Amino acid sequence: MTSHVVTCDLLVVGGGLAxxxxxxxxxxxxxxVVLVQNRSVLGGNASSEIRMHTVGADFHxxxxxxxxxxxIEEIRLExxxxxxxxxxxxxxxxxxxxxxxxxxxxxxLDTECVGCTTESTETSKRILSVEAVRHxxxxxxxxxxxxxxxxxxxxRLGFEAGADFRVGREAATEFNxxxxxxASDHQTLGxxxxxxxxxxxxxxxxxxPLWVRRFEKSEFKLRPIDSYEYGYWWAEWGGQLDTIxxxxxxxxxxxxxxxxxxxxxxxxGEHPGSSHWALDWVxxxxxxxxxxxxxxxxxxKQGDLLQGTRFEDAVAYGxxxxxxxxxxxxxxxxxxxxxxxxxDGLYTIPLRxxxxxxxxxxxxxxxxxxxxxxxxxxxxVMATCAVMGQAVGTAAALASAARSREIAAHFIPAEMMRxxxxxxxxxxxxxxxxxxxxxxxxxxATVSASTQSKEGAAAQxxxxxxxxxxxxxxxxxxxxxxxWASTALPAxxxxxxxxxxxxxxxxxxxDSGLERELTLSxxxxxxxxxxxxxxxxxxxAYEILLDDVVVCSVxxxxxxxxxxxxxxxxxxxxxxxxxxxxxxxxxxxxxxxRAYAP
Numbered sequence: 001m002t003s004h005v006v007t008c009d010l011l012v013v014g015g016g017l018a019x020x021x022x023x024x025x026x027x028x029x030x031x032x033v034v035l036v037q038n039r040s041v042l043g044g045n046a047s048s049e050i051r052m053h054t055v056g057a058d059f060h061x062x063x064x065x066x067x068x069x070x071x072i073e074e075i076r077l078e079x080x081x082x083x084x085x086x087x088x089x090x091x092x093x094x095x096x097x098x099x100x101x102x103x104x105x106x107x108x109l110d111t112e113c114v115g116c117t118t119e120s121t122e123t124s125k126r127i128l129s130v131e132a133v134r135h136x137x138x139x140x141x142x143x144x145x146x147x148x149x150x151x152x153x154x155x156r157l158g159f160e161a162g163a164d165f166r167v168g169r170e171a172a173t174e175f176n177x178x179x180x181x182x183a184s185d186h187q188t189l190g191x192x193x194x195x196x197x198x199x200x201x202x203x204x205x206x207x208x209p210l211w212v213r214r215f216e217k218s219e220f221k222l223r224p225i226d227s228y229e230y231g232y233w234w235a236e237w238g239g240q241l242d243t244i245x246x247x248x249x250x251x252x253x254x255x256x257x258x259x260x261x262x263x264x265x266x267x268x269g270e271h272p273g274s275s276h277w278a279l280d281w282v283x284x285x286x287x288x289x290x291x292x293x294x295x296x297x298x299x300x301k302q303g304d305l306l307q308g309t310r311f312e313d314a315v316a317y318g319x320x321x322x323x324x325x326x327x328x329x330x331x332x333x334x335x336x337x338x339x340x341x342x343x344d345g346l347y348t349i350p351l352r353x354x355x356x357x358x359x360x361x362x363x364x365x366x367x368x369x370x371x372x373x374x375x376x377x378x379x380x381v382m383a384t385c386a387v388m389g390q391a392v393g394t395a396a397a398l399a400s401a402a403r404s405r406e407i408a409a410h411f412i413p414a415e416m417m418r419x420x421x422x423x424x425x426x427x428x429x430x431x432x433x434x435x436x437x438x439x440x441x442x443x444x445a446t447v448s449a450s451t452q453s454k455e456g457a458a459a460q461x462x463x464x465x466x467x468x469x470x471x472x473x474x475x476x477x478x479x480x481x482x483x484w485a486s487t488a489l490p491a492x493x494x495x496x497x498x499x500x501x502x503x504x505x506x507x508x509x510x511d512s513g514l515e516r517e518l519t520l521s522x523x524x525x526x527x528x529x530x531x532x533x534x535x536x537x538x539x540x541a542y543e544i545l546l547d548d549v550v551v552c553s554v555x556x557x558x559x560x561x562x563x564x565x566x567x568x569x570x571x572x573x574x575x576x577x578x579x580x581x582x583x584x585x586x587x588x589x590x591x592x593x594r595a596y597a598p
Contacts, residue, residue, distance in 0.1 A: 014152030016044025018366035018389035025393030048088035056383025057319030061517030190239035213260030234337035239327025296370035314348035345474025360406035434464030456485025511589035536584025
């Protein structure tokens with residue numbers, strides 16, 4: 001093998017949505033990043049290899065206004081506009097494009113983390129470097145970094161580094177969780193292999209391989225087969241085994257199950273409507289739900305979620321129900337495939353759940369964070385993992401720039417506030433935290449507009465909040481819209497300062513329809529709720545004027561968050577956004593305007 005030595009600020013292991021968002025956020029905040037992914041594509045459970053739709057705090061659109069923003073919103077918006085035909089391969093390529101477009105990123109696909117070197121003290125240790133191998137090119141990499149992020153799901157890097165972790169379900173008494181067990185065990189949620197099918201004009205036979213499982217109608221009494229084009233998440237199995245060591249066994253059994261279900265659909269006589277349907281794709285990689293969970297200074301627990309705890313070091317949020325499944329999945333015929341314990345509102349995720357308690361420079365994001373099995377049942381969904389990834393990437397970039405050597409020592413209250421404000425600047429949403437960035441010139445400006453609706457006052461673009469806050473989000477929400485809305489098009493909104501300002505960077509946050517679900521899904525019923533096109537509320541065409549001089553013009557905007565960096569700073573006392581068109585609605589909507597000096 002050929003050996004390579006690589007040095008960076010942050011090494012990310014794992015290319016699921018958490019890893020992609022960690023990588024891109026760190027790079028955009030100035031860090032040099034290496035992303036190691038053991039597959040040929042990015043996206044993890046959301047990729048073309050597994051094809052699970054990305055869900056999160058809005059619970060399939062049932063909690064309007066809770067949809068995640070930041071990087072995951074940017075990705076979803078571009079996918080909806082550029083991929084109306086729902087191609088998962090095109091989704092893979094979009095994630096690939098997002099990572100490769102960052103000049104500070106080195107991407108190593110088909111590369112496995114196989115070990116690391118550490119230095120230890122009496123109470124903790126620190127990772128010095130990671131060894132990774134790409135067998136397809138016979139290359140070996142030794143990667144040195146200030147910080148490391150394990151976003152691999154199974155936690156390979158954390159395991160190699162000796163980070164504290166646990167597997168399985170806790171006893172109810174350990175964290176005072178009434179959803180816990182009488183006694184702890186090592187069982188987890190299982191895995192699933194998905195399939196898709198296509199309808200044809202003529203009948204399509206299916207001859208099952210001899211080795212598939214054979215199912216009876218009674219085995220589906222709690223697992224309804226309600227569609228043919230995409231299924232079936234409840235075809236779950238393997239949580240009673242070791243989902244890492246036994247993954248090959250689990251994969252084969254899941255193939256037996258998936259094809260056995262399709263054999264039942266096609267040949268049992270119970271589904272005559274399936275006669276013209278044929279398999280289009282069967283996954284080869286299990287969609288894994290649970291394995292290791294690492295331990296941080298705080299362990300997120302049932303009470304934190306149900307009570308909607310507001311942590312001072314909150315850097316992300318969630319809202320998916322506590323979604324508990326029987327470990328043996330489809331074999332648990334008498335148990336429902338899932339049990340949803342719904343939350344009254346959203347909850348916060350503290351940074352202390354996203355780094356190791358005994359490895360000083362190790363972050364984690366995704367399904368392997370510091371949480372009990374019960375709390376993990378909500379935090380594990382991919383959009384929540386994505387916002388955790390953005391938080392970790394941003395934190396690592398700030399700590400590395402400050403030449404910090406360990407996470408806990410760096411994020412004292414002042415630095416935590418800086419991290420939270422940076423996340424808000426990059427369009428993350430943090431409950432109860434508003435824009436208070438002292439560098440944002442817009443906060444000192446007077447705001448006026450050509451027109452404004454009754455509830456869409458122009459001044460709201462500097463109120464520090466970048467989404468509507470309907471009370472369904474939680475007791476803290478104020479039911480305000482927090483956006484400027486004109487009464488017609490074209491329209492303008494303007495910031496005015498008493499004295500001229502040097503302006504080089506201008507930020508806009510537009511409305512992208514957060515009241516709807518937005519995800520890529522092969523499930524027709526889910527897709528029916530999604531606008532697979534540019535979102536109609538988005539501003540499409542606009543101009544930026546500084547003292548009546550047009551400094552930028554955009555004709556085909558697709559994004560909610562837009563940042564414009566001028567080649568040279570301009571001195572001006574007025575900044576005007578002139579909205580010329582939207583992608584559908586008859587007026588302009590803007591949540592926030594920011595302006596920054598060089």
